[in-house]
Amino acid sequence: MAQTIQIKRGTRAQLLTYGALKAGEMGFCTDTKEVYIGDGTTNSMVGRALSGSEASRPVAASVGRLYYVTTGTNLGYLYFDDGTAWKRVNAQKLTDLTGSVDDIADGTTYAKVLKTNVTNGHINKVSDGTNTKTAAEIKIHIDDAVKHRVINDAGAANTDLWSAQKIRNEIELAKRNIEPQASVKDLNLVAPPASPVAGDRYIIPVGATGTWLNKTNQIAEFQAGVWTFYNPVVGWTAYVDDEQKIYSWNGSAWVRTGGALQTVAAGNGLTGGGQADVISLAVGAGNGITVAATSVSAKAGKGIVVNGTGIEANIDGSSIVYDAANGNRLTISVVDGGTF
Template identity: 75%
Template sequence: MSQTIQIKRGTKAELTAFGALLAGEMGFCTDTKEVYVGDGTTNSMVGRALSGTEAARPAAAAMGRLYYVSSGTNNGYLYADDGTVWRRINAQKLTDLTGTLDDISEGATYAKVLKANVTSGNVNKVSDGVNVKTAAEIKTHLDDSTKHRLINDAGLAITDLWSAQKIRNEIELAKHNIEPQASVKDKDLVTPPASPVLADRYLIPAGATGVWASQVNKIAEWNGTAWDLYTPQVGWTCYIDDEQKIFSWNGTAWVRTGGALQTITAGSGLTGGGQADTVTLSVGAGNGIAVAGAAVSAKAGKGVLVNATGIEANIDADSIVYDAANGNRLRVAVIDGGTF
């Protein structure tokens, strides 16, 4: 029967309670599977790396030994004895690593920065993939007081400067209420001009084509590149250049304003009338009736005159007879066929 040798054994807690093993005595922790050797004062786990200061490290001579520097120079480094020298086997700093960051490929959430673009740990250039500017160039531009004083888009003081975009926005807002009061070149042009001049303006009529299609009644203004379209508001007024007339938007249509709007209605015996610039009134059918500057006459000069006084008839009892007995009629006394 073979001989069995058993060393002291128990749980790790029991070993701790037991205390130091005798010098050379071994103990086995049944729960952690650790083996310890005592020296009468402390218990050392078998296989644990030697430790201490680097100066206290023994000379390399037994391959496979490990030594952990616990303080002083190279604190935290672990060395392995290769039989000749102690070789460091762990890394704590990037300088401990061989190779360069160039050996690392770019990832989806990280990227490399060129060494030339880093100064004192800070990236010194910005780029949008095409335009590249250094931090110094950007600072020079921002600090250039001749180009940039205080840009304050919210400021209202006379010394505040607005950005170009802010100024443009303010101009566009102002145009909505100011420009509609200006003139337009035409209100009947259905085809947009082929070569408009900057700021040319038109009222878009029904049946407009091209980019004006379906924009009826809007004001079109050429901005140098495209047509800006303004939807009229009630009260907007435009002077029509080619007609020399003023039209205003009443919410439904552009109507003539700035002149008399009275409707001239023809009365009894008259035809015509209306609101046009020139109104024509026709008297009867024009049979023997003439209209002069100050009077209307029937066969002018023949005894009947219509003027501001009323109707006057020259009755001399010879050529024209007033017959009260027969319904107040006027009769011709003598009808003379005349001579040959």
């Protein structure tokens, strides 16, 4: 006949009444399905965690017991018996937490967001501790064209903003406009004009006044209501409107390099030259040379012959010798005092 070995058993309440099991003695609670082993002083539960519905969970009374809810209310929760109450071990949603979000730290700092400041999961207000603005208020502020102007590279008004690239392009274009072949209105005007037009340019002379003071030889350009000044670089060339002549910068001065043709006129000596428009040339009026308004002529005589070849001197070949071998010089050959 088969033998049956049974350990001490009874309800959980009966075990509590019984007290401590002997050292090594086991006891089985028939109502809670718990297994305990004693040491003569206390009883310790052994084996797997208790499980079942939450309604079937025994009253908390033994520290260390675990109970897992397998059906019904709070399915999936694990509880711990602290001797007086069952404490939930695992949290499955935010509402399971006790306290406030302030109790949860990130290791250094933490903060909370008011529920009223969250819309559809997104924070709808920003605060610096003193000023609080909604996202809508911030957007209105950012979109305000008076406070925050939109980049408009095609704009030309004073209120339009240009991108950095557009500004660089305009600067390069402005530089090219005053480089070779640019036009200036005048290079002798010492006082800035009272009513300049946008784009007007001038070469500033010595002695300039007003906003041109101490800007000698620079190019002044009037744009957006103000004068902008450029230091010339060697090789810059400018057409001067009032003179209809071209000047170039040689590193120290603006010099004439083109324009109206120069005229040679008869006079009493070589006057001017260089950049002058009129050159007066004297060729020794009188003494056989005649200077008229548009012609110069020589009077033949006294050994001078004027013909189609030019003006020739008559050489006798005896007393005056033409020496072609020595720089085409005239030399004296024979000096004869003659007879009484």
